[in-house]
Amino acid sequence: xxLIRLAIRNAFRxxxxxxxxxxxxxxxxxxxxxxxxxxxxxxxxxxxxxxxxLVTRSSVSxxxxxxxxxxxxxRAVPGVTLVCQGNWFGGIYIDEKxxxxxxAYEPQTLLDLYPEYVLDDPAQRSxxxxxRKGCLVGAKLAKRFGWKVGDNITxxxxxxxxxxxxxxxxxxxxxxxxxxxxxxxxxxxxxxxxMRVNYPSRAGQVGFYMVGINDPNxxxxxxxxxxxxxxxxxxxxxxxxxxxxxxSFVSMSEAIILAIRLxxxxxxxxxxxxxxxTMAMSARERTGEYAVLKxxxxxxxxxxxxxxxxxxxxxxxxxxxxxxxxLPCAEAFGxxxxxxxxxxxxxxxxxxxxxVAGLAVGILSGIYPAIYAARVRIAVALRKVG
Amino acid sequence: MTIPETLIEIRGLAKSYQRGGQVIPVLxxxxxxxxxxxxxxxxxxxxxxxxxxxxxxxxxxxxxxxQIVVNGQDITLLDETELxxxxxxxxxFIFQFYNLIxxxxxxxxxxxxxxxTNLTRRERREHAESALAAVGLDDRMDHYPAQLSGxxxxxxxxARAIVTDPDILVxxxxxxxxxxxxxxxxxxxxxxxxxxxxxxxxxxxxxxxAAQQAHVLRNLDKGELSRVADPAGH
Ligand SMILES: Nc1ncnc2c1ncn2[C@@H]1O[C@H](COP(=O)(O)OP(=O)(O)O)[C@@H](O)[C@H]1O
Ligand SMILES: [Mg+2]
Numbered sequence: 001x002x003l004i005r006l007a008i009r010n011a012f013r014x015x016x017x018x019x020x021x022x023x024x025x026x027x028x029x030x031x032x033x034x035x036x037x038x039x040x041x042x043x044x045x046x047x048x049x050x051x052x053x054l055v056t057r058s059s060v061s062x063x064x065x066x067x068x069x070x071x072x073x074x075r076a077v078p079g080v081t082l083v084c085q086g087n088w089f090g091g092i093y094i095d096e097k098x099x100x101x102x103x104a105y106e107p108q109t110l111l112d113l114y115p116e117y118v119l120d121d122p123a124q125r126s127x128x129x130x131x132r133k134g135c136l137v138g139a140k141l142a143k144r145f146g147w148k149v150g151d152n153i154t155x156x157x158x159x160x161x162x163x164x165x166x167x168x169x170x171x172x173x174x175x176x177x178x179x180x181x182x183x184x185x186x187x188x189x190x191x192x193x194x195m196r197v198n199y200p201s202r203a204g205q206v207g208f209y210m211v212g213i214n215d216p217n218x219x220x221x222x223x224x225x226x227x228x229x230x231x232x233x234x235x236x237x238x239x240x241x242x243x244x245x246x247x248s249f250v251s252m253s254e255a256i257i258l259a260i261r262l263x264x265x266x267x268x269x270x271x272x273x274x275x276x277x278t279m280a281m282s283a284r285e286r287t288g289e290y291a292v293l294k295x296x297x298x299x300x301x302x303x304x305x306x307x308x309x310x311x312x313x314x315x316x317x318x319x320x321x322x323x324x325x326x327l328p329c330a331e332a333f334g335x336x337x338x339x340x341x342x343x344x345x346x347x348x349x350x351x352x353x354x355x356v357a358g359l360a361v362g363i364l365s366g367i368y369p370a371i372y373a374a375r376v377r378i379a380v381a382l383r384k385v386g
Numbered sequence: 387m388t389i390p391e392t393l394i395e396i397r398g399l400a401k402s403y404q405r406g407g408q409v410i411p412v413l414x415x416x417x418x419x420x421x422x423x424x425x426x427x428x429x430x431x432x433x434x435x436x437x438x439x440x441x442x443x444x445x446x447x448x449x450x451x452x453q454i455v456v457n458g459q460d461i462t463l464l465d466e467t468e469l470x471x472x473x474x475x476x477x478x479f480i481f482q483f484y485n486l487i488x489x490x491x492x493x494x495x496x497x498x499x500x501x502x503t504n505l506t507r508r509e510r511r512e513h514a515e516s517a518l519a520a521v522g523l524d525d526r527m528d529h530y531p532a533q534l535s536g537x538x539x540x541x542x543x544x545a546r547a548i549v550t551d552p553d554i555l556v557x558x559x560x561x562x563x564x565x566x567x568x569x570x571x572x573x574x575x576x577x578x579x580x581x582x583x584x585x586x587x588x589x590x591x592x593x594x595x596a597a598q599q600a601h602v603l604r605n606l607d608k609g610e611l612s613r614v615a616d617p618a619g620h
Contacts, residue, residue: 002494002501009489292485295446296499296546297474299467379447382481383437 003302007309010282011317018314021278025318025361026325028271029354033326034333035264036350039257041334041341042250048178048343049242051216053113056226057208057245059238062088065205066235073229074209079222082212084109085188087205091155091164093145099339100141102155102184104191105210107136113212116179117172124149124170132190134169138181142171144338155184160191162198182342211239268357276365279311283369290373291381304370311366312359319358323351390421393553393586394443399452401438412438413449414609422553425580425587427600429614434606436590437558443588444477444556445469457553474502478547478585480557484539486531486546492518493527496545503550517545521575537568544575548585555579557589561596573599 012018040047056074058064068085075083086105092098107129111117117136119125127149128134137147147153147168155164166186174181196203213222223239230237250257283290290303326346334344399416402409412435420426428436441447443454445461453460456476464472486495496514505513518524521541531539540560547555557576561569577599579585589600597603603614 002490002497005494006487006490013489288485289487292479292481292487293498294470295473295479297470297502299470379438379441382441382446382485 003306004309007306008313010286010306011310011313014282017278017282021275021314022318022321024271024274025315025358026322028267028361029319029322029358030325030329031267032264032357033322033346033350033354034329035260035267036353037326037330037333037344037346038341039260039264040347040350041337041344042253042257044178044180044341044343045246046243046250048116048176048180049246050116051219051241051243052213053242054211054213054219054223054226054239055208055242055245056211056237056239059227059236062208064235065207066209066237068204068206070206070230070235070237071209074211074226077222077225077229079213079215079218079225080211081214082109082112082210084113084210084212085206085208086110086210087188087191087207089155089160089186089191090158091160092158093153093155097339098145100144100182100184101180101342102186104188105185106188107185109210109212110136110185113210116175118175119170119172121170128169131167131169132187132193133166135166135184135186136170136172137168137184138342139171139173140181140338140342141184142168144182147171160195160202162194164190164194166190177345178343180342182338210242268361272361272364275311275315275361276368278314279307279365279369280372282310283307283372286373287376287381287384290376291378294376294378295382300374303376304374307373308363308366308370311369312362315358315362315365319354319361322358323354326351326354390423392419393422393424393457394420395453395455396420396443397453397455399439399442399449399454401435401442401447401449401451411609413442416452416609416611418604418611418613420586420588422586423580423584425577425599425601426589427597427603428588428590428606429592429597429603430606432592435609436606439606439611440556440558440588440590444479444554445473474499474550476552476554478544478550478552478555480540480543480547480555480560482559482562484531484536484543484563486539486542488531491528491530492523492534492542492545495531495542496549499546499550513549514545517549518542520548521545535568536564537571540564540568540572541575544572544579548579548583553586555585555587557587559590559592561591561593569593569596 058066071083071085074080084106086103089102089104091102128136149168149171151168152165153168155166157164192203211226213219219241226239227237293303330344330346334341337344397417399413401413402411416439428440430436438447442449449462452462454462461469461472487498490498493514496517497510500510500513515524515527518527521544523538523541523545526534526538534542561572564572573596576587576589580587589596591597605612605614
């Protein structure tokens, strides 16, 4: 329709001004989306956790280990289906800046507990289980260092001294987009046997136990039952859901997350102020034209909608471009930040919020000019033109 | 000689402005009739209230007192919406500075008032094309205002004013911004609209040559309206 055409042409009347406003909205929506994705990435571990898994660790601190003997006692607690001992290994591959998470786990129960680590080739699965010096790596990690099945790699121990040679036996991919594909797992037995030879006093020590349960609704009850086993012992335990465990890492940085969240809204607020100012400027310049439209018989509402539509055209164009760019930008950013954020994916919600933010900027920046245009008094406005 | 039918009756029209707490009367008790088909020229010194009077007659400004009866209907009693509707049906506007929408082509500018009718898209286009043809601009339909001369822009504005086929045309100094040749062009066009299409035309002007074209000449000074002897040839 002619009026819609008019709104669109008005929107691009001052090329430079419209271009800059659109650019501003685009950058704002892009920043808004990326910041939200950063926050999502922070919570990726929490999101990926399973309600079927508990973590048992020393009640003092994660730095303290638990005796190997706890494994059978935990296994005997009603509701527990699987127990897997694990240690954060903290090994370094060639250089410290090549950071990634690496753990020693009992391999069979690891695979049973984490069905989201998918091994497409059954031969790789059995190779990994059979080779005591074999390791399992995520697809993203393998790609990052160009590892292939059969490659030998050496991790330099930090917590556990020495050079640790192992062979890539299997590569897993994540069942969901939130699954962390940047981890390395090797046999707990390899760790323990080596320590037994070199540092006998540090053998048989477990960093934490991953505990599989049969009913997520009984998580609290089972956790209490596990901890009760070891109450008043030398190594008391703290058992909690995997989610709560992951959350305890995030909560350390809650203030930072809050700040990022705040910044993401401030960015949108700033662009709102900028485009509201631009629209007000445009409306004032066109006072005479609004008077002419009203003279011809167009209602105040039509004239108001005309400028509101113009504001929407500009902000939605900017928001659209921002959202088109967000996927490639997140991809590039995620590759750059892969050490910090193993999972960096733009969620559907973020896209949705981006659209909502674009709409809000359009509507809010159009309100004042729309009211102004609706109130233009013909005779007064024409006098200014004439 | 037949007595011409009265189209507009103005009775006791008054309007004043407030400026800095001071009341400035612009129109005081103006009464006169305009016949159907009349070509009226309103003259008078600058600031005498010509535009104010024209705006009241055309329903884009409100008087403080008095009646304006058009075709038996007192338009001072209409509310904003009714007045807008009346304007779109009954009045065509021609301004000194053409007041075309710069981002619309000549054809689109002329089509604009037709959006308020229930003509189809096709009919709107046909009407707009014939209005442009009537002012001799059928070869400039897709030009934007900035691509047209002042005289051509004013002709587009006239096409926009007549496209809805209103009874009344109001023109506020339509030749005020034009060179002599273009001004003559526009005056001839208005004359044709009056004589061939029977439009009632109310034109504010400074230009004595413009006044020559009119049938009736009225002079506004110090809030009072007086009729001047009929211009030559009428
Ligand atoms: N909105 C307004 N506020 C105050 N004074 C006004 C306003 N509009 C017009 N006037 C005054 O009213 C008088 C008549 O104005 P106008 O009708 O434009 O005269 P003309 O068209 O004859 O030059 C002028 O003195 C003008 O300054
Ligand atoms: Mg005037």
